[in-house]
Every structure is written in C-alpha cells, then in structure tokens.
Amino acid sequence: MKLLFFISFCMLASWSLHALSFKKPINRLVAPVYVSDIVKTNEINKLDGVLWPASMQGWVSSDDVKAIIGKHSKKIDLTRWQGVKKAWVEWCYPLDISESNKKLNMEVERLLAEKKLKLLNGLRINNSDIPCSKSPTKNTEWISAQLLNHKIIRAKLSTDAQETYVFDLPFEASVQAYMLKSSGNKGSDLSSLNMYLTNVRWTGKEVTDLFDIRNKHLMRNVTAGEVIKISDLAETLAVNAGDKIKVRLMHNSIAIETSGKAITSGRIGETIKVKISNSNKAIDASVIEKGAVNVSV
Structure with missing residues (x-):
C-alpha cells in the first residue's frame, strides 16, 4: 500500500511539473510580450525568447496557448492544463518622452x-x-x-x-518673498516695518509683492527672520467710525476741502457715512486715503 501511494505521488509530481496555466494577473503588459509573460509552467525556461503574436490579444484560451507553444517547443507536455481555461491578454507600447x-x-x-x-x-x-x-x-x-x-x-x-x-x-519652485528684519507686533502697519526680499521655497502662502501689503497690518506677532504669509495680514481701515477726517467736496472739476466726522468705518475705495462740520446730516462719501474722503455734490 505504501509503495502504491509513493508511485501515485511521483506520478502526480511528474504531471504537475509539466502542467500549464495562465499567470495571474495578466492584464495589460508592456510590449514586446513573450509567452513566458502569459503562461506559468515549471519548465518556463524552455519558452525563453518565444514571442507572443501581436495579433492574439483580448480573450485567449488554453488551446490558443498550446497552439503557440506547439510551434516552438515539443519538449513540454501540452496535455496538462491547470486553472482557468481563458484569460484576457492585452498589451501596450512604452512611450519615449x-x-x-x-x-x-x-x-x-x-x-x-x-x-x-x-x-x-x-x-x-x-x-x-x-x-x-x-x-x-x-x-x-x-x-x-x-x-x-x-x-x-x-x-x-x-x-x-x-x-x-x-x-x-x-515639482518644487523658489520665489522671492518678504521677510522681517526685526520683529513685528500684532496690529502693526506693514508700511512701518523693516522688510527685505529673500529666496524661499514656494508654497503659495508667501507675500511676494508690495501690492499684497499695501494698507495691511499684522494679524499676529511675527518674529525677525520670519517670512510674512498672506494669512498673517488683514486690510487696515483707512477711516474709523468717530475719526475726524478731511472731506473733499467735488462738483464737476471744482473741489472744496473741509472737515468732518466719520459715522462708519471703511477701507480705501469703500463708501462710508460721514457728517460735514456744522451739519447734522449723514451723507455718503468715498474713502480715498487714510483719514480722507470724497463727496460728490
């Protein structure tokens, strides 16, 4: 009985030695494609250099594989096949860029x-x-x-x-960004701080143009040698409610300057409410600079 079992085991081992099956996964291969890229067998070395036909793509059966191998090698036992009988085979050509x-x-x-x-x-x-x-x-x-x-x-x-x-x-890029020479406190106007340009790695957050800091102040304390970020800045109000302001009364090409008081706050270019001196009427005015507005009459 033991001898019979041993003989059976040897026969199975011999069969498995020559058994063929599809490699998994095959999917999309890079040309040139060889049979050894598609097929799995213990005697794969006998298939070295055997090209897979470019015309045979898509669904490929075990019979197709046997037909190709049969043309190039008679030393592999083609009677044994293990696993799925059909597989999808497709390949592409590498791009030279x-x-x-x-x-x-x-x-x-x-x-x-x-x-x-x-x-x-x-x-x-x-x-x-x-x-x-x-x-x-x-x-x-x-x-x-x-x-x-x-x-x-x-x-x-x-x-x-x-x-x-x-x-x-x-990718990575560098940019010239503004950095403080000395520390700046929260609320400091950027125009009053000592800054210089330096090369840093660009993250898209750095202040890189003087236009970005015009009429801006710091939202936090910034130490000397620290790059100023856009998120560190807030636009400074040019006029605060309650401020005494210069009022320029405009009529066509005629301008008369007087004084007044801001009722609401605003930034340059915004419209606020003001009262002209000796008047209790609130009127619209356009902020033109710090502490100054235009009024069309």
Whole structure:
C-alpha cells in the first residue's frame, strides 16, 4: 500500500511539473510580450525568447496557448492544463518622452517665470507614471502645461498615434518673498516695518509683492527672520467710525476741502457715512486715503 501511494505521488509530481496555466494577473503588459509573460509552467525556461503574436490579444484560451507553444517547443507536455481555461491578454507600447521632456521643462520654466517663480531640480517624471500607447509610436509632444497648485503641474502629451495623455507632475519652485528684519507686533502697519526680499521655497502662502501689503497690518506677532504669509495680514481701515477726517467736496472739476466726522468705518475705495462740520446730516462719501474722503455734490 505504501509503495502504491509513493508511485501515485511521483506520478502526480511528474504531471504537475509539466502542467500549464495562465499567470495571474495578466492584464495589460508592456510590449514586446513573450509567452513566458502569459503562461506559468515549471519548465518556463524552455519558452525563453518565444514571442507572443501581436495579433492574439483580448480573450485567449488554453488551446490558443498550446497552439503557440506547439510551434516552438515539443519538449513540454501540452496535455496538462491547470486553472482557468481563458484569460484576457492585452498589451501596450512604452512611450519615449526623453526628447520632448526638454521642451516641457522649458515651457514650465516660462510658465513659472510669469509668476516670478523659479523651477528647482527640474520636473520629476517616474518611469512608473509613464503610460503605454495602444499602438507603436515614435514621436511625442507636450501640448500644454497648467499650474494646479504649489506642488503639481498638469501637462498634456500627444503622440503621432493621435493619442493624448494627462500627467500630474510633482515639482518644487523658489520665489522671492518678504521677510522681517526685526520683529513685528500684532496690529502693526506693514508700511512701518523693516522688510527685505529673500529666496524661499514656494508654497503659495508667501507675500511676494508690495501690492499684497499695501494698507495691511499684522494679524499676529511675527518674529525677525520670519517670512510674512498672506494669512498673517488683514486690510487696515483707512477711516474709523468717530475719526475726524478731511472731506473733499467735488462738483464737476471744482473741489472744496473741509472737515468732518466719520459715522462708519471703511477701507480705501469703500463708501462710508460721514457728517460735514456744522451739519447734522449723514451723507455718503468715498474713502480715498487714510483719514480722507470724497463727496460728490
């Protein structure tokens, strides 16, 4: 009995040695595709270098596999098949974007320069991010680049096979931003602080233009050597309710200056309520600068 069991075990082992089956998962493969990419067998070395026909894609049966192997190797026992009898086989052709990358980097540098940014370390394109084409292609061209945020540039690539691919590419950029030479206290007017420009890594939060700090004050205490962020600033009221103000009465090209009192607060360009001296009537006025308004009469 033991001898019979041993003989049966050896026969099963011999059969499994030659058994064929589909590899899982096959899914989409990168051309060129070999039979060894599709089929699993203990004698896979006998299939080395045997190409899978480009015409045989989609649903492939075990009989299709046996037919291909039969043309190239008679040393593998094709009578045994294990696992599913049919599998989906599809592959694509790798895109060569090395030449077009130079143009993309130039386009991105131009795009960033418009925003006073400088590209650091070039664009990082991982091989795993490069898609494959459904057909052989020789030429590729980047057709657009868009700045999504401070981390990602979205670029579109076209091929001579009339296919279009979208890449979300990570990048880093530097920018000249304003930094305080000495500490600034909460509520301080930016025009009264000592600032200078310095190169920093761009996050999209830095103050990079004097226009951003015009008529602004600090919302928090900022230490010396700290980059000023847009979120640190709030617009300063040019006129506060109760302030004594200059009132310029305008009629066509005639202007008469007098004084008055602000009833409501406002920033430059906003309309507030004021009272002219010796009058109890509240009228509309446009804030033109700190402590001054225009009134059309």
